[in-house]
Amino acid sequence: MIRLAKLKKNYGDFAALRGIDLEVSRGSLFGLLGPNGAGKTTALRIIAGILQPTAGRVIVAGHDVQRDPERAKSKLGFIPDRPFVYDKLTGQEFLKFVGGLWGQDGAEVDRRIDELLNLWELTDWRDELLETYSHGMRQKIIISSALIHKPDVIIVDEPMVGLDPKAARILKDLFRGFVKRGGTILMSTHTLEVAEVLCDSIAIIQNGLIRAQGSMEDLRAEAEAGEAGLEEIFLKLTGGQEVQELLEVLES
Amino acid sequence: MRSPSGFWGMLAPKRITMLRRLREHSAGGGRLVPLLILGAVFWLVGFGTLFRILKYFRGVEDIGDLLAAKLFGLILLTFFGVLLLSNVITALSTFFLSRDLELLLAAPSDWLQLYLTRLGETLLHSSWMVGLICLPILAAYGTVFGGGLVFYVVAAMTLLPLFIMLSALGSAVTVLLVSIFPARRAKDILGVITVGAAGGLVLLIRLLRPESLTKPEGFRNLGEFLALLRGPTSPWIPSEWSASATMEALQGSFDPFPLVLLWTSALGMVVLGAIFHARAYISAYTRSQTGAQRHPAGRRFSRSIARLFKPLGIRRSELVLKDVRVFFRDTTQWSQLILLSVLVVVYIYNISALPLYTEGVSFFFAHVISFLNVGLAGFVLSAIAARFVFPALSIEGPALWLLKSSPLDARDLLWTKYWVGTVPLLIMAILLTIGTNLLLEVGWLMMTLSVITIAAIAFALSALALAFGAIYPQFKSENMAQISTSLGGLLFMMAAVSLVGIVLVLESWPVLTILRRRMFGMALTQESVIIAVLGGLAALAVCTLATIIPLRVTLRRIEGFQV
Ligand SMILES: Nc1ncnc2c1ncn2[C@@H]1O[C@H](COP(=O)(O)OP(=O)(O)OP(=O)(O)O)[C@@H](O)[C@H]1O
Ligand SMILES: [Mg+2]
Numbered sequence: 144m145i146r147l148a149k150l151k152k153n154y155g156d157f158a159a160l161r162g163i164d165l166e167v168s169r170g171s172l173f174g175l176l177g178p179n180g181a182g183k184t185t186a187l188r189i190i191a192g193i194l195q196p197t198a199g200r201v202i203v204a205g206h207d208v209q210r211d212p213e214r215a216k217s218k219l220g221f222i223p224d225r226p227f228v229y230d231k232l233t234g235q236e237f238l239k240f241v242g243g244l245w246g247q248d249g250a251e252v253d254r255r256i257d258e259l260l261n262l263w264e265l266t267d268w269r270d271e272l273l274e275t276y277s278h279g280m281r282q283k284i285i286i287s288s289a290l291i292h293k294p295d296v297i298i299v300d301e302p303m304v305g306l307d308p309k310a311a312r313i314l315k316d317l318f319r320g321f322v323k324r325g326g327t328i329l330m331s332t333h334t335l336e337v338a339e340v341l342c343d344s345i346a347i348i349q350n351g352l353i354r355a356q357g358s359m360e361d362l363r364a365e366a367e368a369g370e371a372g373l374e375e376i377f378l379k380l381t382g383g384q385e386v387q388e389l390l391e392v393l394e395s
Numbered sequence: 396m397r398s399p400s401g402f403w404g405m406l407a408p409k410r411i412t413m414l415r416r417l418r419e420h421s422a423g424g425g426r427l428v429p430l431l432i433l434g435a436v437f438w439l440v441g442f443g444t445l446f447r448i449l450k451y452f453r454g455v456e457d458i459g460d461l462l463a464a465k466l467f468g469l470i471l472l473t474f475f476g477v478l479l480l481s482n483v484i485t486a487l488s489t490f491f492l493s494r495d496l497e498l499l500l501a502a503p504s505d506w507l508q509l510y511l512t513r514l515g516e517t518l519l520h521s522s523w524m525v526g527l528i529c530l531p532i533l534a535a536y537g538t539v540f541g542g543g544l545v546f547y548v549v550a551a552m553t554l555l556p557l558f559i560m561l562s563a564l565g566s567a568v569t570v571l572l573v574s575i576f577p578a579r580r581a582k583d584i585l586g587v588i589t590v591g592a593a594g595g596l597v598l599l600i601r602l603l604r605p606e607s608l609t610k611p612e613g614f615r616n617l618g619e620f621l622a623l624l625r626g627p628t629s630p631w632i633p634s635e636w637s638a639s640a641t642m643e644a645l646q647g648s649f650d651p652f653p654l655v656l657l658w659t660s661a662l663g664m665v666v667l668g669a670i671f672h673a674r675a676y677i678s679a680y681t682r683s684q685t686g687a688q689r690h691p692a693g694r695r696f697s698r699s700i701a702r703l704f705k706p707l708g709i710r711r712s713e714l715v716l717k718d719v720r721v722f723f724r725d726t727t728q729w730s731q732l733i734l735l736s737v738l739v740v741v742y743i744y745n746i747s748a749l750p751l752y753t754e755g756v757s758f759f760f761a762h763v764i765s766f767l768n769v770g771l772a773g774f775v776l777s778a779i780a781a782r783f784v785f786p787a788l789s790i791e792g793p794a795l796w797l798l799k800s801s802p803l804d805a806r807d808l809l810w811t812k813y814w815v816g817t818v819p820l821l822i823m824a825i826l827l828t829i830g831t832n833l834l835l836e837v838g839w840l841m842m843t844l845s846v847i848t849i850a851a852i853a854f855a856l857s858a859l860a861l862a863f864g865a866i867y868p869q870f871k872s873e874n875m876a877q878i879s880t881s882l883g884g885l886l887f888m889m890a891a892v893s894l895v896g897i898v899l900v901l902e903s904w905p906v907l908t909i910l911r912r913r914m915f916g917m918a919l920t921q922e923s924v925i926i927a928v929l930g931g932l933a934a935l936a937v938c939t940l941a942t943i944i945p946l947r948v949t950l951r952r953i954e955g956f957q958v
Contacts, residue, residue: 191800194957213802221800227793231724232717243713244801272724288797298800 144169144296144327145190150199152185159185161351167329172322174342175331178381182351183331184224184300190329191221191298204295217245220289224300226281230274234265234284237273238291245292252291259287262313279305286314297321299330303337315341339373349381433889438531445535453539468638470532474525475634478558480592481521481880482565488877489513490569491683500680510672518562524885529554542645549644552654553637556661560633563668570672574679633660710803714811735779739827746831761835766906769845772827773852773895776820777888784816784860785887786878792870795958805953813946817857824853840909848902851938856891862945863887865952894941901937904930
């Protein structure tokens with residue numbers, strides 16, 4: 144459903160992505176892990192068509208994102224890590240606007256807006272300007288905006304930041320339901336517990352390269368970690384011994 | 396507690412950002428060179444024009460020097476007003492909206508440093524442009540009146556305290572406004588500022604009574620006129636002190652009194668500003684962070700508007716709807732409409748006050764003024780386009796992730812931005828032209844010509860504004876009102892004024908033909924008609940090109956936007 148081939152991205156002289164190959168199959172939830180600055184956001188933005196890659200190809204639902212952006216993007220919903228929206232629109236107007244961007248409107252969209260607002264307990268806020276929303280409320284609106292047009296693929300960057308426990312739970316159920324109905328999700332996250340229970344496969348990315356990839360079992364084998372949890376695997380694969388040194392620095 | 400890094404340390408983030416940006420510009424090269432050339436051209440044109448005027452004044456006996464001094468005083472007075480307004484607007488960013496304020500207020504740095512650094516920033520941002528404009532003006536005065544090095548030194552020494560004084564005053568006014576109007580977002584204060592500015596403008600125009608200058612019989616004799624010229628505009632306005640000190644230096648005498656007065660008032664202003672800042676700033680800042688009150692936006696109203704745009708198709712109608720909503724809900728945006736309408740009323744009033752049909756020369760004057768009117772209207776439209784159309788793409792900055800990740804065609808975005816900007820501009824242009832032409836009682840030929848011309852200019856100006864906005868986007872701007880005063884905005888204004896100038900020159904052929912026929916009963920030779928038509932067509936062609944090329948450029952830039 145999503146295929147990255149030899150994807151490279153340079154910011155000036157700095158190579159943020161140095162040749163990424165990745166395949167996410169239909170109906171799966173794929174997790175992208177990696178330390179800060181590894182290149183996760185960069186990769187997701189390229190897949191969503193916001194950034195141009197320096198080299199390489201991105202195929203979404205059979206369409207090349209660079210050559211045929213409109214077809215590819217019409218199948219795709221993107222949830223960014225920083226929830227910036229139009230301050231002067233109300234929640235309901237914003238969702239309607241997003242529906243319009245994907246060429247959808249009418250009773251069907253209105254019904255979905257009602258459902259989503261209801262799901263997040265934002266119905267009371269539907270006619271308030273977004274500037275009065277809190278961080279988490281904006282995040283909820285943006286998550287809804289990625290679902291409003293019924294995409295086949297969702298690209299999501301750190302979805303759990305700022306959500307309360309209940310909302311985080313709703314989001315997990317939402318994602319699972321989406322995948323069960325044949326949708327595909329590519330998600331970056333730092334919450335390893337979430338990745339462990341939610342994701343079908345995981346890729347660990349470091350310094351712009353894929354360090355390891357596969358199901359939990361594959362990663363365990365790769366890290367020769369026995370029965371270890373994802374946190375240990377992650378730290379082992381990405382050079383976690385520094386954590387010990389960090390503790391020493393803080394304590395001294 | 397004084398943080399070890401001190402004044403410069405606190406300015407460091409902005410200072411370093413600015414240097415980096417400059418370096419990027421010069422490394423990019425491509426953008427800086429045309430900028431310098433364009434700047435130099437305007438600089439020279441300004442210098443040349445003023446040089447001619449002053450040269451002429453010099454030749455007029457008795458009152459020539461007085462006129463030159465008066466002109467200088469008026470220029471400084473204008474700058475005074477412009478600077479006061481721009482300082483108030485800039486101070487709103489530097490003292491209240493700037494995103495690094497949270498960090499600075501949380502840091503253990505002292506309030507005086509914060510005040511001084513923010514004041515310095517306000518000073519730089521609001522005054523650099525006026526400072527640059529002053530250079531050709533001073534050079535022209537210096538050359539014509541033979542002022543030596545002393546003149547330039549004195550001029551700099553008198554302008555600097557003026558700038559400082561205005562920054563301190565403007566910042567204090569902003570803090571005051573934010574404290575007086577409670578529980579509103581700081582941005583909403585801009586509405587109050589614009590309304591105040593509009594009122595001030597009306598007051599100023601009523602006080603100066605520009606129409607009295609066109610009625611010489613209002614002055615009983617030359618003596619009275621001279622007395623008016625000789626007296627200062629107002630002894631209480633500091634720009635007059637600057638003007639008189641500078642003019643004295645130009646005439647070879649040097650009076651230290653105005654200089655001392657200027658510097659002491661500037662320093663006094665800063666001290667007073669600091670005291671006021673210490674008392675009022677923190678509570679004002681807290682207020683400025685209080686959210687806008689919850690007010691459900693009218694749904695029924697929106698529904699009926701939504702139906703209006705339906706025929707445009709889903710994407711375009713939603714985009715237009717969004718732009719309209721954001722505009723009318725944003726105080727910083729619509730409040731400037733008030734200022735605009737006041738300008739228009741003043742403008743039309745002045746036209747109607749012209750003593751045209753009193754002395755018999757009417758036809759000629761009416762047509763010349765109608766013609767110049769097109770130029771003036773073009774200038775007004777440029778300013779409006781700079782304020783409303785130029786930032787249209789920049790304000791999409793925070794939402795660019797959404798627009799780029801949606802299957803939206805760049806053409807749809809361009810279409811929306813262009814028409815949402817052009818339609819109001821066009822309506823305004825045509826109303827303004829028809830209204831003034833009716834007042835001037837011009838013939839139908841002139842009416843048709845000027846309406847077509849101003850419409851063509853409006854189409855081109857809107858396209859140019861979008862293009863410059865797309866080439867120099869300000870996706871991270873913290874204050875809407877500042878986007879137009881950026882480098883790109885300045886460049887757009889230069890391009891716009893040049894376009895209007897070129898069109899006027901080309902159109903002068905058809906206009907002259909009309910005049911000749913009516914005034915001197917000259918028969919229309921085939922040749923004169925051809926020249927007239929060619930001139931008109933050339934003007935139309937220029938406008939068409941100035942519409943199509945910028946739109947192409949904008950489309951390519953939009954497709955390339957990255958965040
Ligand atoms: N606009 C930019 N210009 C230059 N370098 C950038 C830019 N954006 C990101 N980078 C660099 O690219 C690398 C990858 O950044 P990216 O944002 O993709 O990391 P990330 O994996 O999302 O990190 P995090 O977990 O902190 O969100 C980083 O080293 C970052 O410094
Ligand atoms: Mg990231």
